[in-house]
Amino acid sequence: MTDVTLTTTPASEPARSKSLLEIDERTKKRNAAETRFKFYGIGAIGIGVFFLVALLVSILSNGLSAFTQTSISLPVPLVQSEIEAAEKSIVKTSKYRDIIGAVLIEKLKTAGVSTDMDSKKLLQIMSSGAPGALREFVLANPDAIGTTVPFDFLTSSRVDGYFKGRVTRAALAEDKNLDSAHLDIVDQLKEQGSVTSGFNWQFIFGSDASDSRPEQAGIGVAMVGSFYMMLVVLCLALPIGVAASIYLEEFAPKNRLTDVIEVNISNLAAVPSIVFGILGLAAFIQFAHLPQSAPLVGGLVLTLMTLPTIIISTRASLQSVPPSIRDAALGIGASKMQSVFHHVLPLAMPGILTGTIIGLAQALGETAPLLLIGMVGFIASEYPSGVFEGFLSPNSAMPAQIYEWAKRADPAFYERAWGGIIILLLFLMTMNIVAIILRRRFERRW
Amino acid sequence: MALSFLLLTILVVAGLAYVLAKSRAFKSAGGDIRLLHSLPGYYGWNGALTVLLPTFLALLLWLAIQPVVVDHTVSGMISAESAAESTLGLVMSDVRRIADGLDLAVQNGVLTAQDASRLNTGSSDIRETLGAVGVALGAEVTAEKLEAAQTYRSATATGFWMRTVLVLLVALGGLAVSYRRTDKDFRARNFVEQVVKGILVFAALLAILTTVGIIFSLIFNTVEFFSLYPAEDFFFGLVWSPSFGGGSELGILPLIWATLYISLIALAVAVPVGLFAAIYLSEYASPTVRAVAKPLLEVLAGIPTIVYGLFALLTVGPLLVDIFGNDGALGVGWMQGGTAVMTAGLVMGIMLIPFVSSLSDDIINAVPQAMRDGSLGLGATHSETVKQVIMPAALPGIVGAILLAASRAIGETMIVVLGAGAAARLSMNPFDAMTTVTAKIVSQLTGDADFASPEALVAFALGMTLFVITLGLNIFALYIVRKYREQYD
Numbered sequence: 001m002t003d004v005t006l007t008t009t010p011a012s013e014p015a016r017s018k019s020l021l022e023i024d025e026r027t028k029k030r031n032a033a034e035t036r037f038k039f040y041g042i043g044a045i046g047i048g049v050f051f052l053v054a055l056l057v058s059i060l061s062n063g064l065s066a067f068t069q070t071s072i073s074l075p076v077p078l079v080q081s082e083i084e085a086a087e088k089s090i091v092k093t094s095k096y097r098d099i100i101g102a103v104l105i106e107k108l109k110t111a112g113v114s115t116d117m118d119s120k121k122l123l124q125i126m127s128s129g130a131p132g133a134l135r136e137f138v139l140a141n142p143d144a145i146g147t148t149v150p151f152d153f154l155t156s157s158r159v160d161g162y163f164k165g166r167v168t169r170a171a172l173a174e175d176k177n178l179d180s181a182h183l184d185i186v187d188q189l190k191e192q193g194s195v196t197s198g199f200n201w202q203f204i205f206g207s208d209a210s211d212s213r214p215e216q217a218g219i220g221v222a223m224v225g226s227f228y229m230m231l232v233v234l235c236l237a238l239p240i241g242v243a244a245s246i247y248l249e250e251f252a253p254k255n256r257l258t259d260v261i262e263v264n265i266s267n268l269a270a271v272p273s274i275v276f277g278i279l280g281l282a283a284f285i286q287f288a289h290l291p292q293s294a295p296l297v298g299g300l301v302l303t304l305m306t307l308p309t310i311i312i313s314t315r316a317s318l319q320s321v322p323p324s325i326r327d328a329a330l331g332i333g334a335s336k337m338q339s340v341f342h343h344v345l346p347l348a349m350p351g352i353l354t355g356t357i358i359g360l361a362q363a364l365g366e367t368a369p370l371l372l373i374g375m376v377g378f379i380a381s382e383y384p385s386g387v388f389e390g391f392l393s394p395n396s397a398m399p400a401q402i403y404e405w406a407k408r409a410d411p412a413f414y415e416r417a418w419g420g421i422i423i424l425l426l427f428l429m430t431m432n433i434v435a436i437i438l439r440r441r442f443e444r445r446w
Numbered sequence: 447m448a449l450s451f452l453l454l455t456i457l458v459v460a461g462l463a464y465v466l467a468k469s470r471a472f473k474s475a476g477g478d479i480r481l482l483h484s485l486p487g488y489y490g491w492n493g494a495l496t497v498l499l500p501t502f503l504a505l506l507l508w509l510a511i512q513p514v515v516v517d518h519t520v521s522g523m524i525s526a527e528s529a530a531e532s533t534l535g536l537v538m539s540d541v542r543r544i545a546d547g548l549d550l551a552v553q554n555g556v557l558t559a560q561d562a563s564r565l566n567t568g569s570s571d572i573r574e575t576l577g578a579v580g581v582a583l584g585a586e587v588t589a590e591k592l593e594a595a596q597t598y599r600s601a602t603a604t605g606f607w608m609r610t611v612l613v614l615l616v617a618l619g620g621l622a623v624s625y626r627r628t629d630k631d632f633r634a635r636n637f638v639e640q641v642v643k644g645i646l647v648f649a650a651l652l653a654i655l656t657t658v659g660i661i662f663s664l665i666f667n668t669v670e671f672f673s674l675y676p677a678e679d680f681f682f683g684l685v686w687s688p689s690f691g692g693g694s695e696l697g698i699l700p701l702i703w704a705t706l707y708i709s710l711i712a713l714a715v716a717v718p719v720g721l722f723a724a725i726y727l728s729e730y731a732s733p734t735v736r737a738v739a740k741p742l743l744e745v746l747a748g749i750p751t752i753v754y755g756l757f758a759l760l761t762v763g764p765l766l767v768d769i770f771g772n773d774g775a776l777g778v779g780w781m782q783g784g785t786a787v788m789t790a791g792l793v794m795g796i797m798l799i800p801f802v803s804s805l806s807d808d809i810i811n812a813v814p815q816a817m818r819d820g821s822l823g824l825g826a827t828h829s830e831t832v833k834q835v836i837m838p839a840a841l842p843g844i845v846g847a848i849l850l851a852a853s854r855a856i857g858e859t860m861i862v863v864l865g866a867g868a869a870a871r872l873s874m875n876p877f878d879a880m881t882t883v884t885a886k887i888v889s890q891l892t893g894d895a896d897f898a899s900p901e902a903l904v905a906f907a908l909g910m911t912l913f914v915i916t917l918g919l920n921i922f923a924l925y926i927v928r929k930y931r932e933q934y935d
Binding site for chain 2: 030031033034036037038040041042043044045047048049051052054055058059062239240241243244246247248251252260261263264265266267268270271272273274275276277278279281282283286287304307308311335336337361364365366367368371372374376399402403406407414417418421424425428432
């Protein structure tokens with residue numbers, strides 16, 4: 001009986017080999033398919049990792065240069081009469097510009113650099129913010145008048161870009177802001193050590209600058225805006241999220257309302273972030289008349305956005321506390337509320353904190369809703385003067401500031417945008433590492 | 447009394463209530479803690495909560511109602527003809543500005559309080575006075591507006607006093623009630639726990655409140671938009687060209703087309719890569735490889751979208767132009783600029799890889815081991831098992847994951863704002879710049895648009911469309927995933 005089935009091999013199939021040691025055609029094909037399939041998988045992971053590496057390389061290679069800045073050192077004699085004249089004129093900084101111009105020409109003369117450019121043209125190698133910086137110094141230190149003070153002025157963004165390799169001589173041919181001749185001067189000054197490049201503290205601690213002064217733009221004020229926003233998110237999202245999860249996990253009866261809440265939360269987690277921006281605009285600004293562009297409003301919007309994330313992770317960590325803990329507490333006479341707050345919650349805390357930090361990290365990088373409530377770039381030029389102002393006065397946030405720079409036409413701002421991303425990613429990385437350490441250290445396995 | 451000071455007072459009263467109630471409970475038990483119904487702390491909390499809850503409720507109600515009442519009183523004073531000149535809302539905002547400006551002037555010492563309340567349009571130039579404290583007024587101050595502003599000020603000032611008195615009365619009442627109620631037999635713990643549970647329920651209801659808020663904020667403004675602009679032109683219009691001068695054409699179809707096109711490209715990148723990565727990680731990879739590769743892929747998910755946006759704008763866009771542009775490596779000249787559907791789609795695909803892979807990974811892992819063992823035991827190779835047993839079993843879940851990824855792609859904003867371009871266009875060429883629903887929401891609502899024009903309000907209609915599409919996708923996806931899960935439980 002079995003003989004019959006064994007001998008009727010369909011004619012279409014390839015002949016099978018007689019020996020087990022010899023691999024037949026069909027097995028070879030199947031094995032080849034197996035290998036191919038496995039390589040597709042490796043290839044997919046390779047592609048993913050490749051993209052990650054490409055992303056990081058492009059961030060680092062474009063952004064690291066934002067952390068150095070070229071400056072030119074000039075000893076400026078602060079002559080009483082000149083400064084008085086400058087303070088009397090209508091456009092005060094223009095007189096200060098003349099002072100700097102004269103010093104620069106003097107400097108070139110002593111350095112033995114010959115040029116036929118006039119002071120105005122020559123000053124194009126310097127940042128247009130230099131006169132303002134000089135005036136600020138004079139106003140802050142009136143005692144220094146009459147002495148010669150060494151200054152480190154920023155060079156213009158194009159000179160800076162030239163040393164960083166962003167600006168080439170060929171590209172300058174069509175640029176009305178700087179000539180090759182300028183670069184010759186700068187090259188000679190650099191050889192003599194008057195033009196130096198150092199770490200760019202102003203980028204980290206400064207505020208945004210106008211379109212024409214990319215060399216002065218910094219992310220510090222936006223960082224403070226982000227900080228206040230995160231404070232709002234932390235103070236609202238953590239207690240509300242934990243309270244909501246405790247209710248849903250420990251107390252909620254199985255009924256329609258609970259179902260609706262749960263479906264709601266999982267849907268809110270997938271609502272596009274820009275919709276939360278629309279909600280913030282309509283509810284907080286249009287309806288409640290809260291101030292536009294305030295970190296408080298940004299924080300509120302981000303709170304609503306991160307709540308589902310925090311609730312989901314908090315519920316998971318509450319679930320992971322074994323029921324025996326609750327039973328033991330109830331068994332020695334604790335009320336349900338006491339068993340939750342005295343025993344379950346402390347045990348779930350590491351998991352809750354981890355989830356909260358990850359939620360905060362998500363909120364820190366979010367941009368779209370902030371644009372709608374007016375937290376675009378170049379809003380605050382100074383640090384908020386107090387805690388109250390920190391929450392309510394218009395400010396930007398780190399990702400919004402990066403977006404603002406990315407939109408501007410000057411490539412010098414692109415460098416700032418990449419640099420801002422490095423800072424943003426450093427914050428995110430720190431937060432995630434803290435979350436991982438918390439989880440490793442305090443999480444208990446039951 | 448200023449709000450912050452008032453809050454501080456409430457807290458002090460609450461603290462007082464805590465101490466008083468606790469000590470009274472002790473006294474009523476004659477110092478013997480065993481005679482108390484609850485732990486002493488609960489009596490204290492009972493006192494504090496009886497002060498805090500009604501007081502905060504009263505304060506919130508007052509804060510919500512007072513502006514409405516004041517506005518109503520003041521807007522009754524404005525005559526029909528001045529309201530007809532501009533809108534009532536504009537006149538009211540002028541009145542508010544004048545009133546705030548006068549307050550500021552008094553605060554800065556430019557005016558004394560009496561001067562400010564006696565001002566009239568004949569005697570002094572109010573515009574100049576207010577300009578001195580930094581309040582710029584657009585229109586000339588009429589007598590009527592000034593009168594309205596003065597009423598506004600006095601009503602607000604009275605409101606402040608009434609608020610303070612009311613809140614303090616409620617707080618002290620709460621203190622008295624809790625003090626009288628405190629007794630060794632009072633069930634303080636039960637009461638406190640009820641209140642805490644109420645707070646927990648409220649926190650959980652906030653999720654519903656958020657959804658309701660989203661729906662209301664979208665619906666009201668969308669309805670207003672459709673009263674200014676016909677709905678059928680919006681939904682079926684083929685041209686998107688807003689101009690704030692008027693006469694804009696606001697057809698959503700080009701935006702929807704670009705949104706779907708970009709999402710399609712993104713999914714074409716993310717689904718195969720993510721799926722194969724998930725299959726490899728769950729079926730082939732050794733624990734070490736898995737421990738390294740999985741977190742590496744998930745880093746991609748943790749990177750903010752603004753970073754991807756910049757990556758699209760400054761790295762991928764120029765790279766694609768170098769290949770497909772006019773002087774590109776292929777010499778085809780398909781691409782005119784760095785921003786294009788392809789740029790945004792490609793980068794969005796990278797962003798979605800970890801999303802697809804980690805969701806599919808979970809789903810593949812949920813397929814029972816017995817099914818693999820059965821297939822392998824019959825002599826199938828590993829890949830045949832994956833293709834013919836695991837994939838069919840996991841398919842509904844994977845479809846759900848892809849739908850979730852699609853909803854992500856449709857709602858993604860920063861990548862398309864930076865990478866896709868600004869001009870709306872109906873084109874088949876993936877190398878053309880187009881613009882999407884989300885990008886247009888951003889551009890219509892940023893800047894100084896007033897919310898009354900259809901050009902700004904259209905953003906809410908776009909948001910509504912986006913919300914409905916993504917919500918539908920999410921619900922459908924969750925439904926599929928849930929239904930599938932039940933099969934193996």
